[in-house]
Amino acid sequence: MDHLNFKAAEIGATLSDERFRALKDRLRLNLITAQQKALSLARFPIVIVLAGVRGAGVIDTQNLLNTWMDPRWIESHAFDGPSPEDRGRPPLWRYWRSLPANGATGLYLGGWHSEAIAAGAKKGGLAELKARIAHIRAFERTLTDSGALVLKFWLHVGEAANKAATSAHKVDPLFGFRTSDAALPPQPPYKAMIKTAATLLEATDSAAASWHVVEGTDDNFRRASVLTILEEALTAHIAAWEERGKKDDVPGALPPELPAIKRTASLAKLRMPRLSDTAYCRAFPKLQHRVYAAQKAAHAKGIPCIAAFEGWDAAGKGGAIRRLTYSLNAFNFHVVPIAAPTDEEAAHHYLWRFWRQLPPAGGVTIFDRTWYGRVLVEQVDKFTRKPEWKRGYAEINAFEQQLVDSGVVLLKFWMHISKKEQKRRLKEREDTSFKRWKLSGTDWHAYKQYDDYLEAADEMLARCSRVPWHVIPGDDKHYARTTVLDTVASALEKAVKGR
Amino acid sequence: MDHLNFKAAEIGATLSDERFRALKDRLRLNLITAQQKALSLARFPIVIVLAGVRGAGVIDTQNLLNTWMDPRWIESHAFDGPSPEDRGRPPLWRYWRSLPANGATGLYLGGWHSEAIAAGAKKGGLAELKARIAHIRAFERTLTDSGALVLKFWLHVGEAANKAATSAHKVDPLFGFRTSDAALPPQPPYKAMIKTAATLLEATDSAAASWHVVEGTDDNFRRASVLTILEEALTAHIAAWEERGKKDDVPGALPPELPAIKRTASLAKLRMPRLSDTAYCRAFPKLQHRVYAAQKAAHAKGIPCIAAFEGWDAAGKGGAIRRLTYSLNAFNFHVVPIAAPTDEEAAHHYLWRFWRQLPPAGGVTIFDRTWYGRVLVEQVDKFTRKPEWKRGYAEINAFEQQLVDSGVVLLKFWMHISKKEQKRRLKEREDTSFKRWKLSGTDWHAYKQYDDYLEAADEMLARCSRVPWHVIPGDDKHYARTTVLDTVASALEKAVKGR
Numbered sequence: 001m002d003h004l005n006f007k008a009a010e011i012g013a014t015l016s017d018e019r020f021r022a023l024k025d026r027l028r029l030n031l032i033t034a035q036q037k038a039l040s041l042a043r044f045p046i047v048i049v050l051a052g053v054r055g056a057g058v059i060d061t062q063n064l065l066n067t068w069m070d071p072r073w074i075e076s077h078a079f080d081g082p083s084p085e086d087r088g089r090p091p092l093w094r095y096w097r098s099l100p101a102n103g104a105t106g107l108y109l110g111g112w113h114s115e116a117i118a119a120g121a122k123k124g125g126l127a128e129l130k131a132r133i134a135h136i137r138a139f140e141r142t143l144t145d146s147g148a149l150v151l152k153f154w155l156h157v158g159e160a161a162n163k164a165a166t167s168a169h170k171v172d173p174l175f176g177f178r179t180s181d182a183a184l185p186p187q188p189p190y191k192a193m194i195k196t197a198a199t200l201l202e203a204t205d206s207a208a209a210s211w212h213v214v215e216g217t218d219d220n221f222r223r224a225s226v227l228t229i230l231e232e233a234l235t236a237h238i239a240a241w242e243e244r245g246k247k248d249d250v251p252g253a254l255p256p257e258l259p260a261i262k263r264t265a266s267l268a269k270l271r272m273p274r275l276s277d278t279a280y281c282r283a284f285p286k287l288q289h290r291v292y293a294a295q296k297a298a299h300a301k302g303i304p305c306i307a308a309f310e311g312w313d314a315a316g317k318g319g320a321i322r323r324l325t326y327s328l329n330a331f332n333f334h335v336v337p338i339a340a341p342t343d344e345e346a347a348h349h350y351l352w353r354f355w356r357q358l359p360p361a362g363g364v365t366i367f368d369r370t371w372y373g374r375v376l377v378e379q380v381d382k383f384t385r386k387p388e389w390k391r392g393y394a395e396i397n398a399f400e401q402q403l404v405d406s407g408v409v410l411l412k413f414w415m416h417i418s419k420k421e422q423k424r425r426l427k428e429r430e431d432t433s434f435k436r437w438k439l440s441g442t443d444w445h446a447y448k449q450y451d452d453y454l455e456a457a458d459e460m461l462a463r464c465s466r467v468p469w470h471v472i473p474g475d476d477k478h479y480a481r482t483t484v485l486d487t488v489a490s491a492l493e494k495a496v497k498g499r
Numbered sequence: 500m501d502h503l504n505f506k507a508a509e510i511g512a513t514l515s516d517e518r519f520r521a522l523k524d525r526l527r528l529n530l531i532t533a534q535q536k537a538l539s540l541a542r543f544p545i546v547i548v549l550a551g552v553r554g555a556g557v558i559d560t561q562n563l564l565n566t567w568m569d570p571r572w573i574e575s576h577a578f579d580g581p582s583p584e585d586r587g588r589p590p591l592w593r594y595w596r597s598l599p600a601n602g603a604t605g606l607y608l609g610g611w612h613s614e615a616i617a618a619g620a621k622k623g624g625l626a627e628l629k630a631r632i633a634h635i636r637a638f639e640r641t642l643t644d645s646g647a648l649v650l651k652f653w654l655h656v657g658e659a660a661n662k663a664a665t666s667a668h669k670v671d672p673l674f675g676f677r678t679s680d681a682a683l684p685p686q687p688p689y690k691a692m693i694k695t696a697a698t699l700l701e702a703t704d705s706a707a708a709s710w711h712v713v714e715g716t717d718d719n720f721r722r723a724s725v726l727t728i729l730e731e732a733l734t735a736h737i738a739a740w741e742e743r744g745k746k747d748d749v750p751g752a753l754p755p756e757l758p759a760i761k762r763t764a765s766l767a768k769l770r771m772p773r774l775s776d777t778a779y780c781r782a783f784p785k786l787q788h789r790v791y792a793a794q795k796a797a798h799a800k801g802i803p804c805i806a807a808f809e810g811w812d813a814a815g816k817g818g819a820i821r822r823l824t825y826s827l828n829a830f831n832f833h834v835v836p837i838a839a840p841t842d843e844e845a846a847h848h849y850l851w852r853f854w855r856q857l858p859p860a861g862g863v864t865i866f867d868r869t870w871y872g873r874v875l876v877e878q879v880d881k882f883t884r885k886p887e888w889k890r891g892y893a894e895i896n897a898f899e900q901q902l903v904d905s906g907v908v909l910l911k912f913w914m915h916i917s918k919k920e921q922k923r924r925l926k927e928r929e930d931t932s933f934k935r936w937k938l939s940g941t942d943w944h945a946y947k948q949y950d951d952y953l954e955a956a957d958e959m960l961a962r963c964s965r966v967p968w969h970v971i972p973g974d975d976k977h978y979a980r981t982t983v984l985d986t987v988a989s990a991l992e993k994a995v996k997g998r
Contacts, residue, residue, distance in 0.1 A: 029933045036936050063825050070936060071821060072836035072867055078829040084583035109829055183828040322570055326562050329682040330577045330608055337571035343842045368571055434528045437535050437569060 004201050006194060009156035009213050015220035027227055028068045034234040035069045035105070042103035042347070043241050044147045044251075046234065049111030050226075052155030053190075054181045055165025056216025058109055061155065061226050065107060068227065075100060078109040080185050088304040088361030090406040091115065091132065092139050096355035099143075101347035110184065111152065112136060113200055120196040121188035129196060131405065133203045138398035144208035145391055146349050147244075147251030149237045152209060153226055154201060155216040159190045254387040255394065261462045268454060270416055272475040280478035284323075287485040291327035294492035295364060299332050302361035303495050304408045307488060308370040311415030312453070313443045314425035315474045320415065320484045321366055327485065328364060338369035350374055351399055359408070370412075371396055375460050380452045393463040400467040409495045410467050413484060414457065417474045419450045503700050505693060508655035508712045514719035526726055527567045533733040534568045534604070541602035541846070542740050543646045543750075545733065548610030549725075551654030552689075553680045554664025555715025557608055560654065560725050564606060567726065574599060577608040579684050587803040587860030589905040590614065590631065591638050595854035598642075600846035609683065610651065611635060612699055619695040620687035628695065630904065632702045637897035643707035644890055645848050646743075646750030648736045651708060652725055653700060654715040658689045753886040754893065760961045767953060769915055771974040779977035783822075786984040790826035793991035794863060798831050801860035802994050803907045806987060807869040810914030811952070812942045813924035814973045819914065819983045820865055826984060827863060837868035849873055850898055858907070869911075870895055874959050879951045892962040899966040908994045909966050912983060913956065916973045918949045 038046060048065075050058045062076055077098050086094055092112060100106035116136065120129030144150050157165075165181065187193050201211045214225045244251065275283075298305060307324060309317045325333060336357045345353040351371060359365040374392040378384035403410045417425070426447060429439040446453065461469055470487050474480040537545060547564075549557045561575055576597050585593055591611060599605035615635065619628030643649050656664075664680065686692050700710050713724045743750065774782075797804060806823065808816040824832060835856045844852040850870060858864040873891040877883035902909050916924070925946060928938040945952065960968055969986050973979040 025933065032933055032936045059829060062829060063821075066821060066824065068933075071817065071824075071834065072838075075834070076829050080830055183830065185830075318570065322565055325565065325570070325575075330558060330561060330575050331579055331682065331684075335570065335574070339571075434524065434531055434567075437531045 004198065004205060004211060004213060006156055006198065006213065009215040010158040011215065012217060013215045013221045014218040015224050017220065020220040020224055023224055023228070027224070027231055030231050030235065031068050031227060032070065034231060034238060035073065037238050038234065039073060039103040041238060041241060042101075043245075044149055044237065045100040045102055045143075045348070046105040047100065047108070047143060047148055047150045048105065048230070049108050049113065049150075049152040050155065051109075051111045051113045051153065052216060053157050053162050053193075054184055054187050055162050056155035056157045056181070057219065057222050058155055058181050059183055060219065061153075061222065062107060062109060064223055064227070065230075069105070073103070074105040074107055076107045076109060078184070079115070081115075085360065088302060088363070088407065089358050090135070090402040090408075092135055092402060093355060093358060095139070096352060099348060099352060101344065103347075112139070113152075113197075113204070114185070114187075116200055117193060117196045118188060120200065121192040125196075129199065133200060135398070135402050135405070136200075136204050137206070138395075138402075140204060140206065140209045142351065142395050142398070143349065144206070145252035145395075146388075147241065148349070149233060150209040151230060151233055152204075152211045153229075154197070154211055154213045155222060155226075156213055157216050161217060162190050250385045250388055252387050252391060255391050258390075258393070258463065261459050263455075263458050265461075266454070266458050267414075267416055267461070267471065270471065270473050272418065272473045273479050274476040275478040275482060277478070280482065283482055284478075284485075287482060287489060288323075288327040290489040291324070291485050291492070292329070294489050294496060295328055295332060297496040298409070298492045299329070299362035301496060301499050303492070303499065304359040304361055305364045305488075305492060305495075306359060306367065306403065306408055306410045307364065308367045308372075308410070308412045309415060310370055310372050310376070310413065311472075311474065312417050312422050312450075313446050314422055314429065314438075315415035315417045316477055316480050317368055317413075317415050318438075319477060320413070320472075320481050321368055323481050323485060324366065324488060332362065333364040333366060334359065335366045335368060338367060338373065351395065354399070358403075371399065372460060372464070375464075376453065376456050380449055380456050393460075396464050397466050400464070404467055407499075409491050411488060411491055412467060412469050413487070414461065414469050414471045415474045415480065416471055419447075421475045422447055422450065503697065503704060503710060503712060505655055505697065505712065508714040509657040510714065511716060512714045512720045513717040514723050516719065519719040519723055522723055522727070526723070526730055529730050529734070530567050530726060531569065533730060533737060534572065536737050537733065538572060538602040540737060540740060541600075542744075543648055543736065544599040544601055544642075544847070545604040546599065546607070546642060546647055546649045547604065547729070548607050548612065548649075548651040549654065550608075550610045550612045550652065551715060552656050552661050552692075553683055553686050554661050555654035555656045555680070556718065556721050557654055557680050558682055559718065560652075560721065561606060561608060563722055563726070564729075568604070572602070573604040573606055575606045575608060577683070578614070580614075584859065587801055587862070587906065588857050589634070589901040589907075591634055591901060592854060592857060594638070595851065598847060598851060600843065602846075611638070612651075612696075612703070613684070613686075615699055616692060616695045617684075617687055619699065620691040624695075628698065632699060634897070634901050634904070635699075635703050636705070637894075637901075639703060639705065639708045641850070641894050641897070642848065643705070644751035644894075645887075646740065647848070648732060649708040650729060650732055651703075651710045652728075653696070653710055653712045654721060654725075655712055656715050660716060661689050749884045749887055751886050751890060754890050757889075757892070757962065760958050762954075762957050764960075765953070765957050766913075766915055766960070766970065769970065769972055771917065771972045772978050773975040774977040774981060776977070779981065782981055783977075783984075786981055786988060787822075787826040789988040790823070790984050790991070791828070793988045793995060794827055794831060796995040797908070797991045798828070798861035800995060800998050802991070802998065803858040803860055804863045804987075804991060804994075805858060805866065805902065805907055805909050806863065807866045807871075807909070807911045808914060809869055809871050809875070809912065810971075810973070811916050811921050811949075812945050813921055813928065813937075814914035814916045815976055815979050816867060816912075816914050817937075818976060819912070819971075819980050820867055822980050822984060823865065823987060831861065832863040832865060833858065834865045834867060837866060837872065850894065853898070857902075870898065871959060871963070874963075875952065875955050878955055879948055892959075895963050896965050899963070903966055906998075908990050910987060910990055911966060911968045912986070913960065913968050913970045914973045914979065915970055918946075920974045921946055921949065 050061055052058055066074055079094055095112045116132040119125050140150055205211050212229050214222055216222045309321060311317055341353060354371050357365055375389050379389045400410060426443055429435045472480050472483050549560055551557055565573055578593055594611045615628060615631040618624050639649055704710050711728050713721055715721045808820060810816055840852060853870050856864055874888050878888045899909060925942055928934045971979050971982050
């Protein structure tokens with residue numbers, strides 16, 4: 001692509017003071033007006049990446065943006081090497097959790113790209129770079145598909161100018177800290193960095209989130225270029241959202257049709273083994289000890305674990321979670337019930353609420369219902385439009401891949417009961433005083449949709465099994481609970497052995 | 500106090516299985532019903548402390564609570580020694596930020612008390628214990644005054660039983676992990692711990708948050724005691740809130756009348772110095788360098804800093820913040836604009852949203868408007884009842900004391916302009932196209948209330964100056980900005996020198 005030719009950004013482009021002044025007032029007014037409009041619309045976040053060569057004016061551009069727009073709704077993020085908190089989480093975790101809410105702007109100095117470049121420019125870093133590229137592509141795609149404005153700038157200067165900026169920094173650590181990017185973390189040697197950057201930019205350039213390479217030598221030229229691109233993109237993006245509003249439409253295209261699902265392995269055919277009281281009483285305490293010991297060892301090795309529970313109402317999710325938490329050190333786990341999103345959550349991408357709850361190194365997060373709501377309840381009850389939930393399968397696969405790639409032990413449980421057993425249990429809830437609270441108005445509603453949910457669940461299991469599901473036959477509670485605990489213990493034991 | 504006599508909890512109290520069974524069903528039903536009611540009322544959080552001697556059944560009680568109530572709305576918190584994240588934050592930070600939302604329950608194993616006991620039981624730990632007691636008292640008071648239900652249990656066993664529990668743990672790290680509290684962190688030697696605990700419990704026992712000492716030897720007795728106390732307290736608390744609802748009343752008493760404020764030092768009399776363009780242009784770049792260097796050094800030493808900006812609309816808060824952020828490494832600071840609370844924030848104590856934004860070690864948090872909203876806009880515009888904002892002064896003083904005690908450089912700026920200058924600037928905003936966005940509908944509204952705000956500001960400055968205010972004469976922007984930067988640089992330089 002032409003605009004990814006760095007050489008074209010080393011030609012010495014300038015803009016006279018006079019021409020800059022002529023642009024300035026209109027640009028400034030348009031920008032602040034557009035920002036106010038985006039804020040009041042509050043439908044999409046504005047995500048700006050300011051990456052580039054040291055000395056090309058990243059910090060100066062940030063300052064200008066904060067001067068010309070309302071800085072209270074711009075949050076700047078600049079991350080150095082991973083912090084202790086980042087341990088055990090995927091590399092993109094800190095970017096996900098810091099994403100701006102709809103209407104607001106997140107300014108990422110270096111983006112998520114600088115650390116990928118640093119990793120990739122190392123000797124033998126190519127494999128790491130490739131893995132990161134895949135995750136970055138999925139991340140940006142997920143954002144733009146949901147209607148976020150993602151703008152990526154690579155501010156560029158040639159090797160000589162970069163050397164001058166770096167050596168000036170060496171002579172005086174304070175010299176020109178505002179404009180010389182001295183505050184940014186050190187970069188790899190110029191040639192290696194540029195080579196890696198070219199690969200990364202090429203691979204992460206997409207129609208919806210393309211790179212803008214801007215020559216950074218001349219202040220006027222750089223400032224005018226970046227802000228003009230931003231102003232135009234923001235104005236167009238607002239217009240597109242207003243258009244959607246009129247047509248009651250959603251962003252993002254319908255994904256290409258996926259191959260049809262064969263329902264030969266339908267949940268409806270699941271065998272339902274039972275476990276006698278005696279066998280349960282004999283096996284269960286031992287299992288609890290195994291879970292406790294395995295998690296203790298995993299904690300010592302910093303291995304994080306996610307136990308994600310999905311399944312029918314009354315399928316025994318709560319009971320299984322309770323048995324699991326009994327068996328864990330209360331200091332190391334955290335249960336996250338997924339109910340209606342809070343307004344902070346609703347103002348972000350639907351995956352954001354899960355990203356923000358990922359376990360730290362050595363911790364366990366237990367989700368009572370999960371991100372699969374996107375392709376289950378949101379599909380069946382039509383809370384979400386077809387393009388949105390249809391994209392969900394790929395988005396979820398990419399999310400889970402990142403988790404396992406970063407070493408998370410991810411256990412997905414589908415707690416399964418037959419339609420007959422569900423009816424019996426819902427009835428029992430009605431009849432038992434201390435179980436009645438469990439019965440919500442939506443339970444019988446969901447029961448009536450058993451067959452629709454079955455179809456959605458079959459599809460979900462077929463499309464999202466890159467990280468395997470543990471389908472738990474749940475008609476017998478003893479059998480279900482021992483199977484869940486055994487699965488957790490075995491997975492943790494295996495992970496501990498492997499590291 | 501009688502119930503703080505530990506000996507009374509070493510008498511070997513028991514409850515027969517038969518009597519426990521007789522209690523059980525009613526208790527269980529009442530508890531879950533009360534929890535559901537509290538959830539749907541959503542007016543107050545339920546904060547339960549389960550502290551005590553190892554072997555007294557803390558973990559067992561936690562498990563029972565999670566079995567008898569809906570565990571999805573109970574979050575258990577158990578903290579070991581401070582994590583890297585806790586560095587630079589006051590000891591109570593992790594408790595504050597994990598507080599449950601209104602309606603939900605937070606279960607604190609060991610409470611914030613266990614770590615105070617561990618610190619206090621050390622040789623020479625008495626001073627530390629005293630400091631912690633003051634902060635804990637203020638913390639619990641702040642919660643109960645706002646209508647939270649705070650229930651504190653000390654589960655007790657004598658030295659022999661404690662020894663047995665501890666040595667059993669030594670023989671087999673897995674033995675009885677569910678009931679023997681083996682999962683809890685180690686405690687100081689029994690006698691020292693009990694002595695320290697007695698001091699702490701005595702000092703933190705209050706009418707609204709009293710301690711319940713429960714003998715833990717017999718499972719039935721302990722379980723029945725804790726759950727009966729909880730059930731009664733929760734039911735009564737709900738009734739009190741419903742009563743308040745009927746009377747349109749707020750929780751917490753009016754604090755004792757504070758001494759009247761002498762307005763001899765009124766802001767109205769503030770001198771407004773000016774700084775010439777020449778002097779400004781000469782001084783300012785040097786100041787920026789000083790701020791940059793000082794914060795860099797503070798970052799290296801892990802010193803956190805808060806710059807809190809209050810003042811009139813159009814007083815130059817935004818401009819000063821912008822100049823300040825220019826002078827900082829973008830990796831180390833974070834600006835928090837205080838607007839209407841999100842629903843997560845509104846479902847917590849008003850100070851929660853500030854606690855959750857405290858800077859990490861070496862970081863800077865800049866608040867654009869602050870916790871002083873409680874005694875300014877909330878008072879003047881009557882968003883909050885008199886007992887609530889009147890209590891604010893003491894609550895804010897306690898909050899700030901904790902910050903400085905834990906080593907935070909806390910800088911409070913009151914950006915001051917005269918009524919005449921405010922009018923001129925608001926007018927200018929109307930007339931300048933790229934400043935018009937700054938003008939919100941409330942600005943002229945606030946201008947009309949200048950005199951009311953002046954009175955509230957004078958009172959605030961008088962009542963909350965334990966951590967001193969920096970009143971910045973703002974009619975001249977050059978003077979104001981240099982003064983702010985000079986204040987930040989000087990404070991950071993001093994802090995760096997002192998450590």
